[in-house]
Amino acid sequence: MKLRGECDRGDETGSLSKDDVFEVFSNQRRRLVFDHLHRRDDPVDMSELSTRITAVELGVRPEQVGYDDRKSVHTSLYQFHLPKMDEAGIVEFDRGNGDISLTEQGEDLDVYLETVSEDEIPWALYFLLLSTTMLLAVAAVWMGLYPFTLFGYREWAGIVSVASFVSSLAYLYSSRYEMRLGVGDVPSYED
Known part of the structure; x- marks a missing residue:
């Protein structure tokens, strides 16, 4: 895992520790948020992000996501996951207009995950x-x-x-x- 960059935490500035990174990425929704934002150059709004993540979780196309399904994901992102990623300095989450983007530190963060299926060896x-x-x-x-x-x-x-x-x-x-x-x-x- 490679960590670069600075994180502004109020009056304290410092690099993310491995523990911070593992804590943030211990949740699949936060990994999906990072993955989606890492592929984008521009900010994403809450509606698009929650729709995309719901689609991945349900295994359907984004246009097939219903309001009730998306609402649960939207609420958990808004109240818990995005504030946690914002506090860690990985994303910038503007609660006012609902825009989310990677911070410079988030863009410089490389997260390696080796996943191995049953027919593969690590x-x-x-x-x-x-x-x-x-x-x-x-x-x-x-x-x-x-x-x-x-x-x-x-x-x-x-x-x-x-x-x-x-x-x-x-x-x-x-x-x-x-x-x-x-x-x-x-x-x-x-x-």
């Missing part, structure tokens, strides 16, 4: 398995075990280097374009 486990496999292969070459001796030390050094490099590039791509809020696929309205 990156940490992948790198552990990769390094263990490479270590065992090098040990097998050192002990002179066939078929590992078909390649010399230089070839194995190349194989290990290429495997590490390609894996690191894949992780870099995944962390920059798939695991960040406000980047990648737009939250689905339909599951």
Whole structure:
């Protein structure tokens, strides 16, 4: 997680701590607010934001959201979630006209979340398995075990280097374009 920027908290100015970030993003609605605002260059009004978040939560298109469904989300955003994000310095919430936008600190905030489905393995486990496999292969070459001796030390050094490099590039791509809020696929309205 990367945190940059300053947060104005009354007379105190300071950076957000990781605890502050985890507290703010511990709620799905606040993550959806951040995701929606991060994709926009201009302020969003309460009506649009609550409609979008309701649509994602219900798995429907925004135009299918009814007043009663939206009202509950609108109320929780207005009374709790947006003030909490405003207090943390992530969003600017104008209660008067209902406009919401990311602050400079919010724009500079990169939030990485690694989510893993049942058929995937987490990156940490992948790198552990990769390094263990490479270590065992090098040990097998050192002990002179066939078929590992078909390649010399230089070839194995190349194989290990290429495997590490390609894996690191894949992780870099995944962390920059798939695991960040406000980047990648737009939250689905339909599951």
